[in-house]
Amino acid sequence: FAGLADVSISEDIPVEGEITVPVGSHSPDEDFSTLDEPVRDTIMRDLKAVGKKFVHVMYPKKSSALLRDWDLWGPLVLCVSLALMLQGGSADSKDDGGPQFAEVFVIIWFGAVVITLNSKLLGGTISFFQSLCVLGYCVLPLTVAMLVCRLVLLAGSGTVSFIIRLIVVVAMFGWSTLASTAFLADSQPPNRKALVVYPIFLFYFVISWMILTFTPQ
């Protein structure tokens, strides 16, 4: 750019041109109003957002999309499906068996709230619902593991099936923990990262334990 130093614009050339930016047919107000669009568009937009977040969880890269546009649809769907799949276990009349639907629900949501509070109390900068969103979405690998376990149990419940289930659950547990850590670790103060990651580890460990010990009737 050294050559341009010699170029000078003389003062008496008039400035010309349009300074209004062509906006197009809608005014700025219409861009944010979604009342007039067909219902299908609304639903598809939300579904696409949820689907995009699922993809983000399966391939955890450091992206801010999951954090910025949080929603709780995905966690709700995952939690309900996981709790439903954990039913139909060996429920004796003494009901000393597996967790009830309400117990799974409460563990997941209460656990996520407690972990979020913990990270905020330790000085984290992430907002409450963003953290809930991330923790809920990262239950996806464990839900997949539950599905696989149920399918394997259909084939039989011997030692081989147990080993397969163990490997699958352990792998998905690792994936969940790593995915949520990848999203959450940056918002924590640097010398407290382990303090924040450990409860997440405990949370997914408990869910994995519930999945692994599921025994059909």
Next chain:
Amino acid sequence: IASLVMYLFAEFDDAANLLAANPDATTISIDEPAEIPKNQHSRRQDPGREEDDELLGTDDSDKTELLAGQKKSAPFWTFEYYQTFFDVDTYQVLDRIKGSVFPVPGKNFVRLYIRSNPDLYGPFWICATLVFTIAVSGNLSNFFIHLGKPTYHYVPEFRKVSIAATTIYAYAWLVPLALWGFLMWRNSKVMNIVSYSFLEIVCVYGYSLFIYIPTAILWIIPQKVVRWVLVMFSLCLSGSVLVMTFWPAVRDDNRRIALATVGTIVLLHALLAVGCLAYFFDAPELDFPAPVIPAHNVSTVVTRSR
């Protein structure tokens, strides 16, 4: 103010942060009553006592002693007030855990590690870990013991998690409350040199439960002798930390009351261990046709009524 209000409406989920950041919040100093006398007394008593914690962490100790008065100055309805209880770094938590497992003779756990910065992170998460460790280990141990018996059908026994949670959290919070009330009451009768705030007692109890986590994992081994050796060993370690913490607080009192207090502390600690062992872990050599029958009533968490 108007812009602040609009911002509050726009960002609902950041409400807590904004409230904490409100510069107009008046700050009231509500130090706990036992805190200030403890600081003054501990400085006065240092040359005279055998605890030589002057040798350890000189700069940090001076700074934290100085900052102790300004610690909890936020009003209790703001988020920042509760953040002061989580003002610990990873290495501090690890140090406190180490201090609760390896009692150093002559050193007081509270003086050494807590130093007017009691945290609630350790007690809460150690209790949570212990709850799940006991439930999981108990389930695993029963599974291995009854494996191969034809009448045995594995159940995850999920109910036990809630029972374990109630017991352990009650122990970790009600016993310190009772102990603190008792020590305050004795303080009004006999001038004790050392007194602890409620949070410091909760902290000591919480960290002293840490030893039971590896113990519970090792209880999976289905040998009676091994289990009882483990109970004794962990009881000695964490019991000695508790005794060394609370002996200075009661030593100036009537000798019988002091001994009874310390004895009760150790007894309750032992009861928790033995109770968990009896309830969650089946006896290895007996033949059980059905899953475990509760042999331990949880109502041993007594409230002191002296």
